[in-house]
Amino acid sequence: MNRKQRRAMAKEQRKKGNDDLAEKVMLFDKLPDECLMCEAPFDKKNKEMVSKWNVTVRESQGRVHLYCPDCWDKAHKMVAAVVESMEETAKVMEERKKNAKDNE
Numbered sequence: 001m002n003r004k005q006r007r008a009m010a011k012e013q014r015k016k017g018n019d020d021l022a023e024k025v026m027l028f029d030k031l032p033d034e035c036l037m038c039e040a041p042f043d044k045k046n047k048e049m050v051s052k053w054n055v056t057v058r059e060s061q062g063r064v065h066l067y068c069p070d071c072w073d074k075a076h077k078m079v080a081a082v083v084e085s086m087e088e089t090a091k092v093m094e095e096r097k098k099n100a101k102d103n104e
């Protein structure tokens with residue numbers, strides 16, 4: 001979405017007088033009732049759950065993904081591990097480049 005479209009949309013929302021409220025309500029409506037990964041049940045009316053569970057929004061797909069705290073934690077650790085191994089690989093590549101240069 002470009003700036004012009006975004007501005008037009010915001011204007012449209014304001015005209016309707018519901019600002020981001022409508023958006024939030026819509027999102028809430030789309031909230032799944034279970035964790036995307038482990039299918040643990042989610043209760044929208046449980047404030048503690050609402051505050052602890054994690055919601056990600058894919059605006060382009062109009063999708064809302066829900067993760068329980070356990071899976072969120074696991075997902076983050078997984079990402080961290082991938083990043084670490086990527087850094088590790090980058091280091092090795094760098095070393096190889098250096099060695100190649102030394103042999104020139």
Ligand SMILES: [Zn+2]
Nearest residue numbers: 035038068071
């Ligand atoms: Zn889960």
